[in-house]
Amino acid sequence: MQTQEIIEKLQGMASEKYKANVVKMGIPEECSIGVSTGDVRKLAKDVPKSNELAHELWETGYHEAKLLAVLLFDKKQTSLEEAAALMEDVISWDLCDHLCKNLIIKLKGYECLIPQWGESEKTYEKRAAFTLIASAAIHEKKLAGETLDHYLELISEHSADEREHVKKAVSWALREIGKRDFDYNEKAILLAHELKASGDKTQVWIAKDALKELENLVKVEGRSRLISAKSKMGAEK
Structure with missing residues (x-):
């Protein structure tokens, strides 16, 4: 599954109501698709782990793509420095916690x-x-x-x-x-x-x-x- 295909899937799962909630958290509207973390987790189960794909999704700038990217990193092939560098782009408490709990704390x-x-x-x-x-x-x-x-x-x-x-x-x-x-x-x-x-x-x-x-x-x-x-x-x- 390629990056653009995944973004299109996320857009197909979007809700304007949820997008409004995400924007309230401080995520710029242009960076929000409007998909719940629960739905992002469901999608992650259908996408193979890939650090290359994870980085591509992160670089799209979409909040939900970043949430998904965190779940796609292969912990065995991810350095602490690589994961910590992602924090520099974080602008919301939910992505901060998601990144810490699902990736960083699992790294040596x-x-x-x-x-x-x-x-x-x-x-x-x-x-x-x-x-x-x-x-x-x-x-x-x-x-x-x-x-x-x-x-x-x-x-x-x-x-x-x-x-x-x-x-x-x-x-x-x-x-x-x-x-x-x-x-x-x-x-x-x-x-x-x-x-x-x-x-x-x-x-x-x-x-x-x-x-x-x-x-x-x-x-x-x-x-x-x-x-x-x-x-x-x-x-x-």
Whole structure:
């Protein structure tokens, strides 16, 4: 399947209503086709992995083509530098998270990008640092305690960034670390209270947002991570 054929397929799947939603996220109208991420994933199942095709789709500039491209990269043939370079073109939180969760975190050495991007002035590189932390806390079962402690330090260090798409990712990272176990739940809650006591508007927002979840987590048999008490009650009904 060639690039132009894929673009035509995406255009055939388009919805003006969904396109309007995408534009609201900040994607220029001329770069949006109007296809949901779910439909992009369905299409990806019918297209063979190919880094060449993935790069061609990315270069079209279409948001949905970039979402699809991320899913078509062969992880075994993709360097960390190659994947990280894609972040320079990212202009929305959804593509940032999609790229981090579906490609970058699956590459060897991804963790070196976390402190590097944590210092970045670019909104989506900085968001990516905390998206990677959140994703690692969820999926990397063998993360060392010293690594998690370092991530908590990074969260504390960068928690005064008032940009919406950064502060939401910082809160997300803190919450996911706090769901690891009761030890890290306690550490995350302590950090949240420190942020709340700082008086900084952004840090207070992050603390309150995180504590809504962190202070209501329980252990459920058969699950390695903590879940919200509300989720447990819903599952038992």
